[in-house]
Amino acid sequence: MNYELLVDIASWLFLIYACVISSGYLFAAVFSFLEIKKYKRENIPTDDVTLLQSTSLPPVSVLAPAYNEEANVVENVKSLLTVNYPSYEIVVINDGSKDNTLQRLIDTFDLVKDESLRYNSIPTQEIRGVYMSTHKAYKNLTVIDKANGGKADALNAGINNCKHDLICCIDVDCILEDDALLKLVSPFLNNEKTVIASGGIIRVANSCIIEDGRIIEVRLPDKFLARAQILEYFRAFLMGRMAWSRLDGLLLISGAFGMFNKKIAIEAGGYNTKTVGEDMELLVRMRRMMREKKEPYTVGFIPDPLCWTEVPQQWKVLHRQRNRWTRGTMETLWIHRKMLFNPRFKVLGMLSTPYWMFFEWLAPIIEFFGVLFIILLYALGRLDWTIFLSFFAVVYFFSVLYSITAIFFEEYSFQQYKKPKYIFRLVGTAFAEPLLYHPFVMWAAIKGNIDLIRGKNSWGTMSRTGLANPQKKQV
Amino acid sequence: MEKLYDYIYYNSGLEWIVNLNILISLLFLLLILLLILFILYLRVYKNLRNIKKAEHIEKLTDFINGYLFDTEFEEAGIEEFRVNHVRSKLQKKVTTKEILVYSQNFKGEANASIKKLFFRLELDNLAFKEIASRKWYLRARGMHTISNMGIKIQESTAVRLLNDKKVEVRLQSLLYFIKLSQKYPLNFLYRLEEPLTIWQQIHIEDALKSYKEEIPDFSKWLNHKQPTVIGFCIKQISAFNQYENVEKVVPFLEHPEERLKKEAIRCMRKMGNNDSVDIVLTIFASENNTIKKEIIKLIKEVGSYNQLQALSYELKGDNEEIKIEYLKAEEHFLK
Numbered sequence: 001m002n003y004e005l006l007v008d009i010a011s012w013l014f015l016i017y018a019c020v021i022s023s024g025y026l027f028a029a030v031f032s033f034l035e036i037k038k039y040k041r042e043n044i045p046t047d048d049v050t051l052l053q054s055t056s057l058p059p060v061s062v063l064a065p066a067y068n069e070e071a072n073v074v075e076n077v078k079s080l081l082t083v084n085y086p087s088y089e090i091v092v093i094n095d096g097s098k099d100n101t102l103q104r105l106i107d108t109f110d111l112v113k114d115e116s117l118r119y120n121s122i123p124t125q126e127i128r129g130v131y132m133s134t135h136k137a138y139k140n141l142t143v144i145d146k147a148n149g150g151k152a153d154a155l156n157a158g159i160n161n162c163k164h165d166l167i168c169c170i171d172v173d174c175i176l177e178d179d180a181l182l183k184l185v186s187p188f189l190n191n192e193k194t195v196i197a198s199g200g201i202i203r204v205a206n207s208c209i210i211e212d213g214r215i216i217e218v219r220l221p222d223k224f225l226a227r228a229q230i231l232e233y234f235r236a237f238l239m240g241r242m243a244w245s246r247l248d249g250l251l252l253i254s255g256a257f258g259m260f261n262k263k264i265a266i267e268a269g270g271y272n273t274k275t276v277g278e279d280m281e282l283l284v285r286m287r288r289m290m291r292e293k294k295e296p297y298t299v300g301f302i303p304d305p306l307c308w309t310e311v312p313q314q315w316k317v318l319h320r321q322r323n324r325w326t327r328g329t330m331e332t333l334w335i336h337r338k339m340l341f342n343p344r345f346k347v348l349g350m351l352s353t354p355y356w357m358f359f360e361w362l363a364p365i366i367e368f369f370g371v372l373f374i375i376l377l378y379a380l381g382r383l384d385w386t387i388f389l390s391f392f393a394v395v396y397f398f399s400v401l402y403s404i405t406a407i408f409f410e411e412y413s414f415q416q417y418k419k420p421k422y423i424f425r426l427v428g429t430a431f432a433e434p435l436l437y438h439p440f441v442m443w444a445a446i447k448g449n450i451d452l453i454r455g456k457n458s459w460g461t462m463s464r465t466g467l468a469n470p471q472k473k474q475v
Numbered sequence: 476m477e478k479l480y481d482y483i484y485y486n487s488g489l490e491w492i493v494n495l496n497i498l499i500s501l502l503f504l505l506l507i508l509l510l511i512l513f514i515l516y517l518r519v520y521k522n523l524r525n526i527k528k529a530e531h532i533e534k535l536t537d538f539i540n541g542y543l544f545d546t547e548f549e550e551a552g553i554e555e556f557r558v559n560h561v562r563s564k565l566q567k568k569v570t571t572k573e574i575l576v577y578s579q580n581f582k583g584e585a586n587a588s589i590k591k592l593f594f595r596l597e598l599d600n601l602a603f604k605e606i607a608s609r610k611w612y613l614r615a616r617g618m619h620t621i622s623n624m625g626i627k628i629q630e631s632t633a634v635r636l637l638n639d640k641k642v643e644v645r646l647q648s649l650l651y652f653i654k655l656s657q658k659y660p661l662n663f664l665y666r667l668e669e670p671l672t673i674w675q676q677i678h679i680e681d682a683l684k685s686y687k688e689e690i691p692d693f694s695k696w697l698n699h700k701q702p703t704v705i706g707f708c709i710k711q712i713s714a715f716n717q718y719e720n721v722e723k724v725v726p727f728l729e730h731p732e733e734r735l736k737k738e739a740i741r742c743m744r745k746m747g748n749n750d751s752v753d754i755v756l757t758i759f760a761s762e763n764n765t766i767k768k769e770i771i772k773l774i775k776e777v778g779s780y781n782q783l784q785a786l787s788y789e790l791k792g793d794n795e796e797i798k799i800e801y802l803k804a805e806e807h808f809l810k
Contacts, residue, residue, distance in 0.1 A: 054677060116803070189673035191672065390496035397500045397503035407514060
């Protein structure tokens, strides 16, 4: 086999991979569209909201880990305490903060140590104390102070110390829609199968007008980086998870806002503290356990925007986040490699895990090698510019088309960005994103792979501007 | 492979790939432009629809206010409004929705007038059409309208919808039975063949809270073929303090199905039934952790310290979780 033949075989392999991945995206788009159409059709008027007054709804424990959140923790907890749901407790887990997070909570909410006996179903770092409020208004607030062990460990401490059978894990600075908890609870109650977890659509809160912990007006951020992530969230939730939900093959409930069946989460062993992708890993483990036990189960997905979160507005922070996401994906796939292409796990084994391997983990790697390959051909004087540019045009227009389809799905379903100028800006972002944003995300993923091989397993600092504010505020 | 390669590369040349790529790119670009146009069209269409909706709601509000509160309102105005403003699908849908809201917000005479208006505008025809539809979401919507407007439908139709394959239709149908029943709001349970989801149970509980007549005797369904119905009835026996039915719940303390056993223990706890403690003490050792925890909670609330101590012999092995529950109960007695 000569050198030229090798080069051409490589070219064909890249082409075949591109065709496979494009077909996958196409199928995801079709499935998602069907799911959105179904959702819109089936959105019948009911009396569900009146249930928010009902005392019969199951109580929920909302777990919110906090690390060095001194600046915003009080406002964030106050916002959580106004959640519209008849029966819930808020469990804030101070994960060994080095600042005054705990003291601020103690002072503001009149907390005192509670010496009740507790059972640790899941091993965690040392619990220094559990605090309850002496104030009646905050009677459903519990604060756990523990030695630092990471987000997963903090959530495990929350699971051990919370009272209720349904747990809702949330980022402390997230903004919830008014009926978010009710909607997230509904799959657990309205299903003949055991529901192990449920999640909903997460939205980007940057630049939105927020008042008293509520979104007052949805705005499109001025920063390109945040806008590009809005498109990414459209693609991930409206085109990805919608499709997986239709196939009952969801592998990820966002760590920012998800609900779990506590008993099953404990039985599965709780969050894995050895991975940085603890949210995905827990759900995969729970699903795997249920499948191995041959118990019928499902994962609920609410196709409504339920939670608003702040996305990174700095390239450096985004790099860290994507690096971590890649490591989390790789770790999860490695831990559960037994499921890959295993027909015993049905959709999970034959579709979901292979999808995550080929489309989420391998895609940036292959893309990166594709770029290197082009550079090599150029260096060797073997690059046919006409062919290269023609392929580049196909890939570029496909990726723009995919993003525009995501904008169309948003417009067709929720239409959250009301101002007409927002559509044009999003379309503009869709054209710029493959050239300016995507290469950066790909590089962050490559770095994530390298870091994992080198044994790095830290979260990295996630600095945020902060969302919750008692005053009207634009983030 | 090499032959294929030779064929493609040398015999055909590569122009075809370039041409194909240009064609695909143009196709994608065309699709992009079409989608953008469609997004803009959708935006305009939705905006116009919302404007139409808002205008219709405004007219409707004026009309209903006049109908309800204007002493000089003429009956002929209703027919005129129906002919001119309740024609299109959208108008009928919006009018139905608005009338449902009015009906929920008004009581007494105003409520009766609103219901009368619903019929005069012939919106009941739409609801009847919907419940006969093959599309489940229309059946659910139709039942929702019918039950909220208090329209009686054929018994056989209601029972068929009560056992519909879609849980959402079943929910609306059982709410229909509760809302329209004068004396026996839960008699539909006799005809229920599908399981009751917890969501449905919560809706029933909620509807029963506003039920003005005598609350039914829940023990009537303790031998129902659906365990979910039995579980629901045990729960309601304690919720409505039906002490006379406690004896009928006692056998469920030893029921093989875990959820019924758990519900029965909780019922005993809420009813403060001390006699049940002796029964659960005998089954404690063979139960799983969920039931054991419920038993300890029962003893803590209605039992005695001696009864709790009887369990100490059963706490062998390393079941820490149960030991802690036990210690919590002990702490309660020794306080």
